[in-house]
Amino acid sequence: MRTLIPYTPRHPKSRLGELLSGRERRAFARTMLEDVLRAVRDADGDPVVLTTERVPDLEATQHVDDRPLSEAVNAALAPPMAVVMADLALATPESLRRAFEAVGDVVVVPGRGGGTNVLVVRHDDFAVDYHGNSLGDHRAITAAAGLHLEEIDSFRLAFDVDEPDDLGEVLLHGDGSAPDWLRAHDVHLHVTDGRVGVTRSSE
């Protein structure tokens, strides 16, 4: 399955700013990207990084397009094709394979907050719209075009990294390089009152 992985190398993951510096956030975003690339390949996917600017020293095909996300994806979309977000730090080959192998004109994996974290498009009459509640929009677009939409229920693919607390889930459930990167940068699990969060300290 040819798979677009949209990526923004500049100023990624600003909401992690209370924990990581700008340089660290760029390094961590790239670590997550490389984990996603590996998981896509291990699921027999053929990844293309759709990036707003060229990423140096990346072992992957790159397609540079600095337009807004939906425009750039629609311009590159050539069904059958998948679109997988670059910050799915818990993605595994098994979870991606479920999405790639699901039957439907369009397959979506709903994300937290109404996002569309993984999309498989097999029909030319579909275009993406990632703005706002993209899951609701993608359901509506599919219905309007009379296409069959299949939804896949996966925690590993529903989870993306936005907030500092999300790093706790990466440390708990991740099995790529991202949890190693966090530990090497002194980000540790911190459990208080039943809540999982993170602290940064050289323990």
Added chain:
Amino acid sequence: MRTLIPYTPRHPKSRLGELLSGRERRAFARTMLEDVLRAVRDADGDPVVLTTERVPDLEATQHVDDRPLSEAVNAALAPPMAVVMADLALATPESLRRAFEAVGDVVVVPGRGGGTNVLVVRHDDFAVDYHGNSLGDHRAITAAAGLHLEEIDSFRLAFDVDEPDDLGEVLLHGDGSAPDWLRAHDVHLHVTDGRVGVTRSSE
């Protein structure tokens, strides 16, 4: 599949206190319980509410045990049996059926924060331990007993309700009575800066 649903009618969901009164939290916890009961039955499960005190006017078999959670569950556990948490507000019959039908001496659905949201136990040599990082403990207990552990990747079952922001996911993804209850109590989706949260107001 016989299914224990642990429940605490008194002082539930204290972390929702900034949004809902004590009385409202009890009503909302019960609404989620009834959604879970319905989903378990629709997945051909046979539910028993394992409650710390009798729940009035509940159309379900109740087993009262006021000991701490793990003790009460272990005392009632008679494999083959499932244990499903009462606050899985996004649970559907389909997601539960995946867990019930999975092959393994022990089947777990990992939850956010290292929890064990659904458990299917088919072997007498297993006992639960819900304290702390229960997922890690359940993996260790299974390995020590030489049992086969199967893990199910499901967002709908990985998600439980703890924090006010979690109510946003219930409003977005829920299809039981819980989202209706929230809307009837003026809890609405609120999206700022890409984050989904909730506000309470009679709009």
